[in-house]
Amino acid sequence: MRPSAVRLLNILVPIKRAVDYAVKIRVNPEQTGIDLNVKHSMNPFDEIAVEEAVRIRERLKDAVKSIKVVTIGPPKSAETLRTALAMGADSAVHVEILESAPAPEPLGVAKALKALIERQKEGVDVVIMGKQAIDDDAGQTGQMLAGLMGWSQATFASKVEVDPEQKIANITREIDGGLEELRCKLPVIITTDLRQVHLLNEPRYASLPNIMKAKKKPVEKLTAAELGVDLTPRLETIKVTEPLKRVGGGKVANVDELLTKLKEAGVTGKRA
Amino acid sequence: MASKATRLRALALYKELHRLGRDYEPSYDFHGKLRRLFEKNRNLTDDEEIEKALRLGEYIKNETLALYSLRKYRYLKRMYPPNSTSDA
Numbered sequence: 001m002r003p004s005a006v007r008l009l010n011i012l013v014p015i016k017r018a019v020d021y022a023v024k025i026r027v028n029p030e031q032t033g034i035d036l037n038v039k040h041s042m043n044p045f046d047e048i049a050v051e052e053a054v055r056i057r058e059r060l061k062d063a064v065k066s067i068k069v070v071t072i073g074p075p076k077s078a079e080t081l082r083t084a085l086a087m088g089a090d091s092a093v094h095v096e097i098l099e100s101a102p103a104p105e106p107l108g109v110a111k112a113l114k115a116l117i118e119r120q121k122e123g124v125d126v127v128i129m130g131k132q133a134i135d136d137d138a139g140q141t142g143q144m145l146a147g148l149m150g151w152s153q154a155t156f157a158s159k160v161e162v163d164p165e166q167k168i169a170n171i172t173r174e175i176d177g178g179l180e181e182l183r184c185k186l187p188v189i190i191t192t193d194l195r196q197v198h199l200l201n202e203p204r205y206a207s208l209p210n211i212m213k214a215k216k217k218p219v220e221k222l223t224a225a226e227l228g229v230d231l232t233p234r235l236e237t238i239k240v241t242e243p244l245k246r247v248g249g250g251k252v253a254n255v256d257e258l259l260t261k262l263k264e265a266g267v268t269g270k271r272a
Numbered sequence: 273m274a275s276k277a278t279r280l281r282a283l284a285l286y287k288e289l290h291r292l293g294r295d296y297e298p299s300y301d302f303h304g305k306l307r308r309l310f311e312k313n314r315n316l317t318d319d320e321e322i323e324k325a326l327r328l329g330e331y332i333k334n335e336t337l338a339l340y341s342l343r344k345y346r347y348l349k350r351m352y353p354p355n356s357t358s359d360a
Contacts, residue, residue: 021347021348021351022295022344022347044344134351174354194348194349194352194354205337207288208288208291209284
């Protein structure tokens with residue numbers, strides 16, 4: 001019996017090596033940015049995206065042809081790719097930039113991803129990525145990529161169901177005051193969010209044996225020039241400072257003291 | 273160590289726990305405790321006792337993983353509370 005000609009899905013998961021969530025952020029002495037000589041790890045929202053891609057494959061089984069992860073970053077970002085491969089991705093692409101290069105901006109990343117998608121001979125049906133990176137909190141890349149590609153998008157997704165035969169995806173989104181259900185035609189860009197009650201999913205732990213196995217999975221190295229993209233920042237950061245330290249409150253003994261302190265602070269009142 | 277198989281399992285467990293211990297609270301001395309606990313059991317010969325010790329190690333591994341996910345989850349929930357953009 002011949003198998004039916006169901007189009008197999010190719011999933012792309014862009015991930016970012018960001019400052020680890022547990023690190024205490026410090027502004028650098030020049031006030032141009034934060035101290036980057038700290039622990040980095042995969043952006044937690046991107047972990048959720050990788051996990052979601054792997055779960056989609058667990059649900060749809062053979063209908064998912066490939067899960068490819070991609071990152072744009074310095075040589076150390078290869079470790080982040082290895083973790084994603086250990087979680088279940090099949091192959092990876094590393095768009096390598098110099099260690100000293102400035103961090104790419106969302107528009108640059110979106111353009112690079114567009115160029116990469118266009119290079120994929122088998123096409124890309126679903127792009128799943130984190131809604132924002134915890135270091136810059138930009139939250140723009142997914143939306144920009146959807147705009148550049150002219151694809152449907154579902155951001156802040158808290159539930160994803162892909163139907164490869166119908167070529168649609170049913171996605172539940174977190175919005176102000178509740179949830180919204182969308183039906184998107186493939187190809188689609190999805191950005192992952194936390195759910196109100198719990199995470200969209202619980203990213204699996206990448207065990208040591210899986211990390212070792214992941215070393216054998218293919219990692220393609222590319223440069224921005226090969227993609228025909230210029231990652232030079234278009235924004236100039238003028239100054240970065242810490243938020244004002246919270247001044248502790250004080251306790252007053254009685255109403256008279258309260259009135260005195262209010263007068264000292266310059267608060268005047270008129271009798272009604 | 274009764275057999276080659278259990279020896280390999282014990283080594284794999286030790287490596288896994290050692291890697292997990294890197295993110296633990298430093299004052300707890302996870303690596304020190306790990307080494308001492310494994311050394312205490314190095315001369316076990318009874319199969320059942322070995323199984324019990326390996327199971328305890330697995331249990332500690334899962335507990336530590338759960339602690340890490342909870343810590344990360346709590347952080348994310350605090351930093352990105354639901355509907356924080358709402359002005360309502």
